[in-house]
Amino acid sequence: MTAAVDSRDATERQVQEARALAAAVIEEVCTVIVGQRAAIRDTVVCLIAGGNVLIEGVPGLGKTELVRALGQALDLRFSRIQFTPDLMPADITGTTVVMDAADGQRAFRFEPGPIFANLVLADEINRATPKTQAALLEAMQERQVTVARTVHRLDPPFFVMATQNPIEMEGTYPLPEAQVDRFMFKLTVDYPSAEELTEILERTTGAAETGAGRAASGADLVRMGALARRVGIAAHVARYVVDLVGATHPANPNAHEMSRQYVRYGCSPRAAQAMVRAAKVYALLDGRYHVGFDDIRAAARPAMRHRILLNFEAEADGVTTDRILDDVLITTRRAGDAAGR
Amino acid sequence: MRITAARPFAAAAAPAFRTSAYGRGEFGRRLARLARRWQRYRAARAAPKLLGLGFGLAIGLAAASALAGLGGLAPAAAGAALGVVSAALAARAVTVPPPLTAALAYDRRLGLCERLSTAVVGARADPAMQALQREDALRTITQVDAARAFPYPVRRRDVLLLGAAAAALGGVLLAAARVSAPVPGAETPIEALTALPPGLAADAAAPTPVDPALQARIEELRAAIAELERQRDPEAASAAVAADAAGAALRRTSEGRRLGRALGNGDFAASAAEARALRAQLADMNSARMDDLAAGMQQASAAAAADAALSGRLAAAAEALARGQLADARAALAQLADEMEAAGATVAAERQTQAQLQQLARQLMDAEAAAEAQPGASGPAGAAAADAPTSLAPPAEARQGTAGDDGDPGSGSGAGGDSDARGRALSGTLETLPAEQRLDAEGRLEIVDIAPTSEGAELVQRPILALGAGQPSESAAAGGRGVAAGRQDVARGVPLDLLPVLDRYFSAP
Incomplete structure (x- = not known):
């Protein structure tokens, strides 16, 4: 106890x-x-x-x-x-170079790139x-990073x-x-x-000179x-995440109308994971111990906008993923939507 | 990290119907209270629609019952419809909603970030986080003011509509009640006359002889009255009323005050003279005075709509004055004066006719009284009274009274079945009447003696004469000396009488 x-x-x-x-x-x-x-x-x-x-x-x-x-x-x-355009992978990850050792021998040594x-x-x-x-x-x-078969x-x-x-x-x-x-x-x-x-x-x-302090x-x-x-998330809130992601899938029975018309591929499960992880941080920063619908909505656009692949019709009509997400967020029902009125 | 849930999601979302589904903890008890309040709020929100439906149903059922001839069932049908709706509303108000639904309602309404609903269903988190979350939810729920969150909605429009629906239902129920209510006297069929005892039926059918000279006098008076009635001018009354209204309108103007006063006094000769005086003064009037007079004339014309001729003359004069054309105005005022003189002649003739009518009516009443005073007199005298001028005598059926039927005072024309009542002229004042005397049934200044006979001690069941003209019948209890005639459906309407109007407007100022 x-x-x-x-x-x-x-x-x-x-x-x-x-x-x-x-x-x-x-x-x-x-x-x-x-x-x-x-x-x-x-x-x-x-x-x-x-x-x-x-x-x-x-x-x-x-x-x-x-x-x-x-x-x-x-x-x-x-x-x-x-x-x-001329940047090479090794410029990022680093590469193995031949170094002269103190004993006169030469040896390979990994020189880390800026990724480290x-x-x-x-x-x-x-x-x-x-x-x-x-x-x-x-x-x-x-x-x-794996370089020369070394992780x-x-x-x-x-x-x-x-x-x-x-x-x-x-x-x-x-x-x-x-x-x-x-x-x-x-x-x-x-x-x-x-x-x-x-x-x-x-x-x-x-x-x-301006600069941020530690x-x-x-x-x-x-x-x-x-x-x-x-941070906890209740089942009905998690269900909202699932519904949001499902609404972006054109083949989903609950897909949003705009998704059916303009989306080629909807959000991946990573989008749902990202939303929940971010929503938990939003809740934490708000001093709460659980995730609310507003946390999910706050995370929805940044987590989903780059995971929706639009079709040609969307490009022709000038429809953006943000516009689709706005509609999806408006129309996707949350638990208790009717009860609170 | 142990992942637990306070309550299965499906269980929390399932219908509760009882508050024990909310749990026994402080949070559950508080949430149950909030849930009941929210449910009552929902019932109150739905009440106008449901009650409107109930009223509509009740009105429809009541109307259908009345149309089907079952008006007596209308209140029961309406009550049943409203009862069902009220029961549904009450059931809705007392039903306990699912805990999750109630928690979500408050979460959404107050922006609680799903604190309550998460506490109800539990979050997928470690025990420490869950405990903190439930503490947070408990802190939050203690601060929730349910009355502020869900105040009962009272909209003026709904109240008015429901009031109108209730009034409509009341109207329908009243109409249904009138349709189903029995007409007084209607339950006694007219065929009841044939069920009279043979002796009584014969007596009722047989006319009672009256003095021939008196009867001739009555007939003569009736003929004279009828002739005078034919000579009456129906336009005289409207002319007098129109003149009075025009006078009132003209009195409000400075130029037409004298003319208005004369008209208001009913003095048509003086009115004509005033109109001619105005005609003579026209040359000296400036435009403002003429406009004032024109406005007064115009108002008088509108007020005197009862007399088309007078109204037209006034309007013509007003128009000519408004135009400022002296010649036209003079001509119009002259025509107005002529019209007033003509109206005055009509009214004077009518007054003379009225005076003659009143005199004849008094003579007729005296003759009727004499006829009624004869032993065994009935029927013809009463019937003759029906032809008297309506301004002086009440309708024939009103004079027939209900003597002896229900203990009401007997009429002047019929003696009570159990009493030997006879009318005679009043001598003295009402205050000096002895206890055994009373006014006649019509309230006229005629007293009726109440003198019970020794033979009339035995009560006899008499048939009630039903609808139709009064049938005279000799009362056996009265020893053949009196005749009772009566009907139950006595008209109590006030007869249309122009005499009081004429008296009012043509009497001395």
């Missing part, structure tokens, strides 16, 4: 600490990045949940700066890879060739934060579906408002992730 009470008290304390740490990280990043508070929060949530993030936005919106500020706030080893960091920024990931992009696959999913574990925490530019599609290589599916969230960064732009000018054109550590991030996994 006492052990149970102690465990409960410890858990409550951990939840409060996690809330405070996450809030501190978000506030610290916000000292560098003006606006984009939702994108910052979603990015932090994704990191706590242990997922990789794909950030999409036109150049100059601070995507790279966001990732850099996160690395500073979390005190993580940070590396940046600028993806170009806690926070990897894959800048303009869609500019590299699919072969190079594929070099990230194993690292993103298995948290390991190298990546130190936790490990996150890949990729950015891509939705314009200037010439000379780019759209990410293959298998790789896109490995990103937990796809976030879109929009233009700042006039007030935010004014603030950006004041911060970045003066003499003072608010948490990589170990904190790992603990927060473990704590988030303990």
Whole structure:
């Protein structure tokens, strides 16, 4: 009985600490990045949940700066890879080189690439060739790299934060579906408002250098992730996740009308997993011990928008995945929808 | 990490019907209270529709019952329909909803982020997290104000509609009751007359002889009254009423005040003179005075709609005055004066006729009284009274009364079955009447002596004369001296009488 009470008290304390740490990280990043508070929060949530993030936005919106500020706030080893068409896989993973030993002999030694960091920024990931992009696959999913038949574990925490530019599609290589599916969230960064732009000018054109201070550590991030996994989810809430994913499948009996018309392939089970994992973090940051419908809805768009493959008709009609998801979220019924009115 | 669930999802979502399904803990008890409140709220929300349906059903059933000739069943049918609906509503209000449904209702209504519903069904989490979640839910549920979350909806529109439905149902039930209610006297068939004892039936059919000279006098008076009635001018009354209304309208204007006063007094000669005086003053009037007079004339024209001729003249004068054309206005005022003189002549003739009618009516009444005073008189005298001027005499059936039927005072024309009642002229005042005297059934100033006879001590069951003209019958109990004539369906309507109107408007100011 006492052990149970102690465990409960410890858990409550951990939840409060996690809330405070996450809030501190978000506030610290916000000292560098003006606006984009939702994108910052979603990015932090994704990191706590242990997922990789794909950030999409036109150049100059601070995507790279966001990732850099996160690395500073979390005190993580940070590396940046600028993806170009001539970038080779070994440039990412590292390679084996011949080294002269002290005894005069020569030996092979693995020289780790920039992937060996806690926070990897894959800048303009869609500019590299699919072969190079594929070099990230194993690292993103298995948290390991295999070079010359030797498996190298990546130190936790490990996150890949990729950015891509939705314009200037010439000379780019759209990410293959298998790789896109490995990103937990796809976030879109929009233009700042006039007030935010004014603030950006004041911060970045003066003499003072701005930078995020340390608010948490990589170990904190790992603990927060473990704590988030303990957050409960009720059956009727989990059912809502299933219904949302099912609504994007054109062949599903409960598919949304727009999905039937415009979707070629719906969301994979990874989308449901991502939603629940992220929803748990949202609940944790809200100080709750269970997942609610609003947590699921908050995670639905970033977790599903890049996992829906549209057909030609959608492209012809200018229909986006966000528009489909908006409709799906509106029409998919939750338990108690009728009771609360 | 042990994964447990507080309650199987299906069990939590299943219908409860009893509060024990909510569990015995503090959370369960509180949630059960909230669930009952929510259920009552749902019942209240559904009440207008259900009650409207019930009222519609009740109205339909009541109307159908009435149309089918079963008006007596209408209240029962309506009550049954409303009872069924009310029972359904009551059942809905007291039924306990499933715990999960109730918890979800409050979660969604108050934005509780599924705290209550998760506590009901349990979350897939380790025990520490589950315990924290249930504590959180308990803290939350203690702060829930069910009355604020689900206040009973009272919409004015629904109340009005239900009130209208109730009124409609009441109207239908009343109509059904009238359809089913027996008409007074109708239950006694007209054939009952044939069931009279042979002697009584013969007596009832046989007319009683009256003094021939008196009867001739009555007939003469009746003929004279009928002739005068034919001479009456029906337009006289409307002319007087129109003149009074026009006078009232004109009195409100400065220029037409004198003319209005004369009209209001019913003095048509003075009115014509005033109209001619106005005609003479027209040349001296400025436009404002003419407009004032025109407005008064126009209002008087509208008020005098009962007399088309007078209204038309007034309107013509108003129009001419409004146009400011003196010649037309003079001509119109002259025509108005002529019209007033003509109306005055009509009214004067009518007054003379009325005076003659009143005189003849008094003579007729005296003759009738004399005829009735004769021993054994009945029938013809009473029948003659039916032809008297309606302004002075009540309808014939009202004079026949219900003597002896139910103990009511006997009529002037018939003696009570158990009494020897005779009418005579009143001498003195009402206050000086002795106890054994009373007014006649019509309330006229005629007293009737109540003198029970020694032979009439024995009560005799008499048949009641039913619908139709009163049939005279000699009462056996009255020893052949009196005749009782009566009917149950005595009309109690006030006869249309123009004399009071004429008296009011044509009497001295």
